[in-house]
Structure formats: C-alpha cells, structure tokens
Amino acid sequence: MLTALRQKEKQIAVIGLGYVGLPLALAFARQFRVIGFDTNPDRITRLQRWEDPSRQIAAEAFEGADITFTANPDDLQQAHFFVVAVPTPVDDYKVPDLKPLQRASELIGRALKPGDYVVYESTVYPGCTEDDCLPVLIQQSGLRLGEEFKLGYSPERINPGDKVRTLTDILKVVSGSDTEAAQTIADVYGCIIRAGIYTAPSIKVAEAAKVIENVQRDLNISLMNELAIIFDKLGIDTQEVINAASTKWNFLPFTPGLVGGHCIGIDPYYLLYKARQLGYDPQVINSGRRINDGMPAFVATKLVQMLLHRDTNPAQTKVLVMGLTFKENIADIRNSKVADLVRELMKYAINVHVVDPYASPNEVAQTYNMSLLDSPSTQYDAVIVAVGHDAYRTLDIAYFKSLMKTAPILLDLKGLYAVRKDDEIDYWRL
Structure with a gap:
C-alpha cells in the first residue's frame, strides 16, 4: 500500500474537511495524491479557491498540494486508503450523535x-x-475484514489556533485491526508526522486514549471552576490563589473558565454513554460535566448580584459580551458556552450586545439565533470579556470605561487585565 501511494498509483481520500480533515488532507497531499471529500458543496467551492472556511489555513498552504476537492461520492471510487475526519457531536440530551460517522x-x-x-x-x-x-462498511461493501480490507483508528490531535504545535509536530497514535494493518497505517502516517508514531495495541485502546485526554482536562478545569465558586463566596481572588499554589513544583496550574468547543465539552459524554451502556454510572466524570456546564449560569448570576448591589435593575441594563467563539483566535463557535452565558443573561431581561472579530455573523445567526455587532456601542452598564482573543489582550481599562456609564463593571473571565484600586471600576474575574 505505501509503495503504491508513494508512486501515486493509489490515492488517499480524506472524508470531512473541517478543522481536522483539511490540514490532514493538505499534509498528505505533500506526499501523495489526495481526494478531499466533504458533503457541503459550498465548502468544496471555497476550498477549490484555496480558501479555508475555518480561517485557520492560509492560501499558500494549498500551493503545490496534489489534492482534488469534491462533494461527489462517486469520486471516492478512485481511493484506496480512506481517512474519516467527520464531527462526532452530541444531541440535545447529551447522547452521542453518530449520524455523520455512519453516513461517512x-x-x-x-x-x-x-x-x-x-x-x-x-x-x-x-x-x-x-x-x-x-x-x-461490511454491509455496504460485502467485503470481509482482514482478508479483503483493513481497519484502523488514529485519533486526531489537532489544536485549533495553535501555530506552534501543528499537525506534523504532534506525536500520532495509530492502531489497526491486525498487526499488518497497524504497521501499514503507522508507515503511511509516518510520512507526514515529524514528531513520531505511537502504535497502540488495539483499536479500543487508541479510542480510549483519545477520549480520556479530554476527560482529564475537563475534570481538572471543573475542579478549578468549583474552587472559583468557593473562593468567590470567601471573597478570595482565585488567580491569586493559583499564583501562590503554583510556587510548589508539583502543582498543576489549571485555570477556571467556560468549557465549550467540540472536544473537552463533548468527548466526556461519549465515555459516559458507553459506561452507562455497560451498567456503570460514572460519578467523577459526570460531576465534572455538571460543574462546567453550570458555569455560564454562575457568571450571569454574579453579574446580576453586582448590579443589584448598586441598586440597578438588571431589566434596565445594557451589557456588552466580547467574544463568542469557544476559544481564542479561531472562528469556531460550536458548543460555545459564551452563547449559553448570553442566554442566561437574557433570562434576567438584560439587553445583551455581542461582538467577536473572528466569528461569522451568518453562522452565529443560524446556529444560535443571535446577532453580532460590527463594533461595540457605548453607555453599557457592564462589559464581559469572555474570550482571550489577541485583539482583546492589548486593551486597557480606559478603553472599557469609555464604553460604559459611570460606576462601570468589568467581568474578565480570562483574567487578562491588571486593575488598580484607583481605576474606579468594579472588576471581577473567575
């Protein structure tokens, strides 16, 4: 297989050209002939113009790539090595939605x-x-695993927005349905991954390794979120506590925050689902999810308390939320907990304005039925900085005060700003 791919007698097909599939397809296309397939024809049209809809990859990255972008399933007949990189979301009841995977x-x-x-x-x-x-695969093809085709699993490790740890610089875990499959898959990926290959002993081990990477992060952040809630009741600054604790060599400096996106905020539900199928109800994982999912309501309640403390009726206030994407410097709004925060604020009849330099206004409107402003207005009662975009990090307290009425309130969910007592602003951070 590898020799035929190298000689371009056979092709690789990457199914799903989002944050994971597109960089993978382009990396493969530096070495092999590649078919980039996606069911969204608009996405394919943009990719054919060397335009990444996710705004993560520059046009120069397409140059010289031996790749054909298509939405025609018939084109997949030309491929011999298929890679599936479609989304795996959960539904409204937090149950895994395998429809994209099944369709692929x-x-x-x-x-x-x-x-x-x-x-x-x-x-x-x-x-x-x-x-x-x-x-x-068996039902549709009529082929037998092992004798007629091989199966493998290699969990994606893309970190959207990270310009240092890119696809080729992250060690790649691979696995196969048998020894030969695992070795061939390792060899193919080894042609593009500079960081090296780790071959897991089975497909199930590789699947489990991926899902617990994000479960572990979810639990660590949930601990810090719970501590932030406790410290807020104690009148202690959580960031100051973390700074002090970080002086010990074995303290892990995780920070509190809104946990959204398509990885940390989703993957634990896949393991929860499987565990419950097996008759076990996980306690720790479920508790972590409950805490993290509850943070938007906690932040909204905190702001309302601050407004009431100064005898301000929340229903007569205007609040600016800065940032809607699930993390900094990317356009991805999937499972944005900032959107949940906006909804929580609206429950108090607060007039909420939202801005974000990366998010698509059309996508926000379609996904969350919310409007994005091109730029902030003025006369806000409070501003919430919810995402740590680089464009926000350079702002100063004078800027925020210029947006607000007298007695301004700034909620800094990412802990970006240093505020002095003489700044005359009511400041709070997680």
Whole structure:
C-alpha cells in the first residue's frame, strides 16, 4: 500500500474537511495524491479557491498540494486508503450523535475494494469503530475484514489556533485491526508526522486514549471552576490563589473558565454513554460535566448580584459580551458556552450586545439565533470579556470605561487585565 501511494498509483481520500480533515488532507497531499471529500458543496467551492472556511489555513498552504476537492461520492471510487475526519457531536440530551460517522461509513463502504484501508480519526467511545462503523462498511461493501480490507483508528490531535504545535509536530497514535494493518497505517502516517508514531495495541485502546485526554482536562478545569465558586463566596481572588499554589513544583496550574468547543465539552459524554451502556454510572466524570456546564449560569448570576448591589435593575441594563467563539483566535463557535452565558443573561431581561472579530455573523445567526455587532456601542452598564482573543489582550481599562456609564463593571473571565484600586471600576474575574 505505501509503495503504491508513494508512486501515486493509489490515492488517499480524506472524508470531512473541517478543522481536522483539511490540514490532514493538505499534509498528505505533500506526499501523495489526495481526494478531499466533504458533503457541503459550498465548502468544496471555497476550498477549490484555496480558501479555508475555518480561517485557520492560509492560501499558500494549498500551493503545490496534489489534492482534488469534491462533494461527489462517486469520486471516492478512485481511493484506496480512506481517512474519516467527520464531527462526532452530541444531541440535545447529551447522547452521542453518530449520524455523520455512519453516513461517512456508508459512502466509504460503497467505494471499498479488496486491499483497501479505512482509518477513523473522529473522537468516539471505545468500541465504536469496530461495533458501530465496521458493520456498516461490511454491509455496504460485502467485503470481509482482514482478508479483503483493513481497519484502523488514529485519533486526531489537532489544536485549533495553535501555530506552534501543528499537525506534523504532534506525536500520532495509530492502531489497526491486525498487526499488518497497524504497521501499514503507522508507515503511511509516518510520512507526514515529524514528531513520531505511537502504535497502540488495539483499536479500543487508541479510542480510549483519545477520549480520556479530554476527560482529564475537563475534570481538572471543573475542579478549578468549583474552587472559583468557593473562593468567590470567601471573597478570595482565585488567580491569586493559583499564583501562590503554583510556587510548589508539583502543582498543576489549571485555570477556571467556560468549557465549550467540540472536544473537552463533548468527548466526556461519549465515555459516559458507553459506561452507562455497560451498567456503570460514572460519578467523577459526570460531576465534572455538571460543574462546567453550570458555569455560564454562575457568571450571569454574579453579574446580576453586582448590579443589584448598586441598586440597578438588571431589566434596565445594557451589557456588552466580547467574544463568542469557544476559544481564542479561531472562528469556531460550536458548543460555545459564551452563547449559553448570553442566554442566561437574557433570562434576567438584560439587553445583551455581542461582538467577536473572528466569528461569522451568518453562522452565529443560524446556529444560535443571535446577532453580532460590527463594533461595540457605548453607555453599557457592564462589559464581559469572555474570550482571550489577541485583539482583546492589548486593551486597557480606559478603553472599557469609555464604553460604559459611570460606576462601570468589568467581568474578565480570562483574567487578562491588571486593575488598580484607583481605576474606579468594579472588576471581577473567575
């Protein structure tokens, strides 16, 4: 397989061209012939113009790449090594939504030929690749695993917005349905990953390793969020506590915050779902999720308390929220907890304005039924800086005061600003 790919006698197909699939497809296209497939024709049109809809990859990265972008499933017939990088969200009840994964498996199954490889990168619960995806491949193709095609799992480790730890500089975990599959998959990925390859002993181990990476982060952040709630009641600055505790060599300086996005805020629900299927109800993971999901309401309540403390009716106030994306310096608004914060504020009849230099106004309107302002207005009763965009880090207290009425309130959820007592601003941070 590797020799045929190198000689461009066979092609790689990457299914799903979002934050994970596009950089992967372009990296492969530096070495091999690649088919970049996505079901969204508008996305394909933009990619054909060397324009990344996610605004993460510059046009120069497309130059010289041996890649064909398509939304036509028939084009997948030309591929022999398939990589699945579609989203794996949860529904409104926090249950894994495997429909994108199942649709991708159906498309690949129809194009699968003897000797082909299928590798999944989408984050799932342990067992999903073999128990949920493999049967679809077999049903659609009529082929037998092992004898006629190979299966693998290699969890994505893309960190959106990170310009230092890019795809090729992050060690890659791979696995396969048998020893030969694992070795071939490792060899193919080894052609593009400079950081090295780690071969897991089984597909289930690789799946579990991926999901617990984000479960661990979720739990650590939930601990800091719970501590922030306690310290707020004690009248202690959480950041000052963390700074003091960080002087000990083995203290892990996690910080509190809103936990959204398509990884940390989603992946734990996949493990929770699988554990409950097995008759076990996880206590720690579930508690962490409950705390993190409750932070938007906590922040909204805190602001209302600050308004009431100065005899201000929340229903007669105007508040500016700065930042809506799930993390800094990216356009991704999926599972934005800032959107949840805005909804919580609206429950108190607060007039909320939202700005974000990265988010798409059309996408925000379609996803959350909210409007983005091009720029802030004035005469706000409070400003909430919710995302640590670089453009916000250079702002000073004078700027925020210029946006607000007398007795201004600034909620700094990312702890970006140093405020002095003589700044005459009511300042609070997580």
